[in-house]
Amino acid sequence: EFRRVLFRSVNLAHADGDDLTVTVTSGTLNGVHVYRVDEAPNSTTGIDGTDNDRYFGVFISGSSATYGATYNYAGHPYGLASLETDILLYQRLENSAANWTNTSASPNTGSDIISKAGENTLTNEYILHLSKSVWNGTVDTDWGTANNWTPNVVPSSGANINIPNVTNQPILDIDRTIGQLDIETGATLSLGANTLSIQNDLNNSGTLLYNTGGVHFSGSDNQEITGAISFYNVSISNSATGVTIVSGVDSIYGTLTFIDGSLTTNDSLVFVSNSNGTASIAPVPAGSSITGKVVAQRYLSTSANKGWRSLGSPVGATPISQWNDDIMTAGFTGSNYPSSTWISAYTFDESAATAMVAGQWTPVSNTTDIVAAGKGLLMWINFPSGKTIDLEGNPHVGDQTLPTSFTNGEGFCFVANPYLSTIDWDSPNWTKSGLANAVYIWNDTENDWATYINGAALKGGSRYIASSQGFIVQTNNASNSLIASENVKVNNASTFLRPSTREHILRLETTNNDNGKMDETILVIDSNSTMDFENYNDAIKLISMDSNIPSLSTVLNDKYYAINTIPEVNINNGVSLNVKSINSSRITLRVTEFPENLENACYQLYDKYTDELIDLNLNTDYSFSHQDTSNTPRFEIRHCCANFEVNISNVNIDCNSEAGNVSVNVDGGKAPYLRSEEHTSELQSPCNLVCRLLLEKK
Helix, strand or coil: CEEEECCCEEEEECCCCCEEEEEEEEEEEEEEEEEEECCCCCCCECCCCCCCCCEEEEEEEEEEEEEEEEEECCCCHHHCCCCHHHEEEEEECCCCCCECEECCCCCECCCCEEEEEEECCCEEEEEEEECEEEECCCCCCECCCHHHEECCCCCCCCCEEEECCCCCCCECCCCEEECCEEECCCCEEECCCCEEEECCCEEECCEEECCCCEEEECCCCCEEEECCCEECEEEEECCCCCEEECCCCEEECCEEEEEECEEECCCCEEECEECCEECEECCCCCCCEEECCEEEEEEECCCCCCEEEEECCCCCCEECHHHHCCCCCECCECCCECCCCCCCEEEECCCCCCECCECCEEECCECCCEECCCECEEEEECCCCCEEEEEEECCCCCCEECCCCCCCCCCEEEEECCCCCEEECCCCCCEEECECCCEEEEECCCCEEEEEECCEEECCCCCEECCCEEEEEEECCCCCEEEECHHHEECCCCCCCCCCCCCCEEEEEEEECCCCCEEEEEEEECCCCCCCCCCCCCEECCCCCCCCCCEEEEEECCEEEEEEEECCCCCCCCEEEEEEEEEEEEEEEEEEECCCCCCCCCEEEEECCCCEEEEECCCCEEEEEEEECCCCCCEEEEECCCCCCCCHHHEEEEEECCCCEEEEEECCEEECCECCCCCCCCECCCCCCCCCCCCCCC
């Protein structure tokens, strides 16, 4: 349509009821031309994502004319009450101009109009645009279906999104980037396994179903979060002022990752821990920060045995009262049973005594006692089902120095994971000095110390130390330090204990046949090691607090080892094996791991009490009666073939070609193995491994 009039005010309407009124307010006027185009504009630059099928144009004939344009949006598809607050008025000079710009006009929702005054260009075109793409769910739940949106297009990158409460709620189909996100009361947005990048604010009055997906805050200005929201993964890349939680208590079930920028919690962020895993904070890069307190949860799974747990705090110095409100306690002021003579919580003082199990465990005296940052806490826990502990404070960020010392000659120190993340004991990003490399964690299921060093582990020991986990290390001189950096963190957070293995292991296990309690020890055969104690390879034995466990250790040079790395087992100098049992009991010693692929791996167990020699193979069982609390080893592990020179003149070889048997007599004694350099036949001993003896052919 085209209309030319000489009036100072002109109106042109669309059949739906919306119209544009142009009113000349000053200047010399020769005429006003108003036109309407009933199709999508030829360019949508600046109004990306529009589905508007109409726009109006103005041409002014005259000199120095000033006018105003008023768009009455009643009847327009954008004029719904649920949408009108998001209506914007855009303009461009003429049809040949590519770029539409926002007039910055605001809708008058009482009159259903949006106006722009003071226009003085001879030409202009006007179009309505929504500041948000609004979900209507007309077709289904697929975010990627155009007919599910108003405007009737899939929102473009950076579009503001509004999710109202409708029948079909959206499910994010792929990773997408948007501007602002508003979820209305009763509405739901499901992320699936995808990531939604948000460049502006996130306002939630409904529900964000995180599944295993993530939210990435990628704005260039401060971004705000309002309303209680449960996230799985959250990442922040905002180098301006960062992200701020304005209202509501938010929860993270997965990982918080900083690429750039900061987070202000306003003391309203929970890192959730449950039977599925524990939320964590990934390594925080330099320049990023967390301001405000958080709640750090730690789920403790149900144990078959009520008993001790080794704990710690990832949120700074923490009073005992923060554990006391989650766990039944006894024996100290403020506990549930303060008059009890039995005490349920202890810290550890390396300087207090010379024995690991005597005197160094310091009882808690009051719920006001403070557990210092990086310090371990031993607590007795008894509950019929899984239990969640929550500690509130400022999460540790940056390098953390753990409290170690060396005063009594043994140097055992009870420390704790300082971070809200699993950490890797084998990471090169630790600073360790004056320390043995073993780490000990109390295993409540085994009721014993899980031990790990350099790839070898027993009783559930691991290189990975969970969030809120206490552990023991051993210093060996006064110039010691243990400093964790952000990069010791790993995304490995499901359990407190994780198994680990190393090659060429001889693993022995003792089981008390009366009560089923067990212990184990490891010999690691490594040709690059020595027979002396080595900080990097060897772990001293820590005795369980459970006297029913038949304690097992190897002994070399008066040291008792849980994990002992040696170059070989020498037949002339075997490795002593000690079993301690307070009560008289029947004990079974079993080989549970054997270095099958190690050349010349053939071992025997010598029982000094019975003068028996037992071949050791995988699953070998040897049962014996035992009661001994001394440090005198009863057993010795020996290699079953000697490395000795053979006097050829005293060797007799008898061959039975039919049976394929060979017997070798050396100085009147029978050598159990033979592999001739010129014969391929092999004779194997009962231990089923070949010892090579090179002989001259006779």
